[in-house]
Amino acid sequence: MRAEELTAEFGIAGLLDFVETEHGLVKAAISLDGVTGELCLQGAQVTAWRLSDKRPVLFTSPNSAFAPGRAIRGGIPIIFPWFGPSRHTPTAPWHGFARTATWHLDGVETAGGGSLTLTLSLGDGDVGSAFWPERFRAIYTVTFAQTLSLRLAVQNRATHPIVFEEALHSYFAISDIADLVTITAETDSVYLDTPGQCVIEDRGWRRRVVVEKDGAASSVVWNPWAEKAVAMVDLGDPAWRGMVCVETGNVADNEVRLAADAEHQMSTEISVDAAR
Secondary structure, eight states: OOHHHHHHHHOBTTTEEEEEOTTSOEEEEEEETTEEEEEETBTTEEEEEEETTSOOSBOBOTTOOOOTTSOOSBSBOEEBSOSSSOSSOTTSOTTBSTTTSBOEEEEEEEETTTEEEEEEEEEHHHHOOSSOOOOEEEEEEEEESSSEEEEEEEEEOSSSOEEEOEEEOOEEEOSOGGGSTTOOSOEEEEEOSOOSOEEEEETTTTEEEEEEEESOOEEEEEEOHHHHHHTOTTSOTTGGGGEEEEEEEEOGGGOEEEOTTOEEEEEEEEEEEEOO
16 A cells, blocks of 8 residues: 555554655654654564654664665564575575565554554465465564564464464664674674563663563574675665664574464563663
């Protein structure tokens, strides 16, 4: 649907509008009491979340193309149904198909001017993937408020079990990667069986970004560092210095095996408080 059609069906004056990028992608623009945000219907990807009078919490690269069929560098891409390269089909697109597919906006709910929830969905009929021809439906619920809440539910509509990986590939804006003292080089680390919270201690901006999760056994931390970032046309220097990915998911040995007609849910909540 075009932006004007979505505005006519779902728009809320002063709270929710729909706009199109230069290359024709449709974005939901959210403006609440003390909160602003954006979500791109391609990939159901949150590309901005910011608390009033404060620095952005999410990082989106200024060099990202925002073009149809191309992954958006930043925000919170949805990784599904495999993480990284497919272990079974090396020619399959990196990180699966969900992040470049156009999701359906199914509903909008508000709670006064303090929160707004978008519900989106994607099914096998929307992607027609030859690399993963399973019957499924994914339902993604995003609540913009003082806390950003995300829930991904995957339903198995096949008559046999399905196996998949998933992640919410969150890019966080930071003062400088050098201020995160545990990261001093290219980092791409997968931590399995880590059900607890993750915290980004940003000394430069004197804040803590807290990532709570449920139904997710894996955490991934990534920063490409200088040499690799310069070679990435949608990132580059100095953009890489102001981001770190802390991802919630079920990957590698934590992959999900889902019975026929069953549903799996994974959720995360992101909040910000002052540094201790």
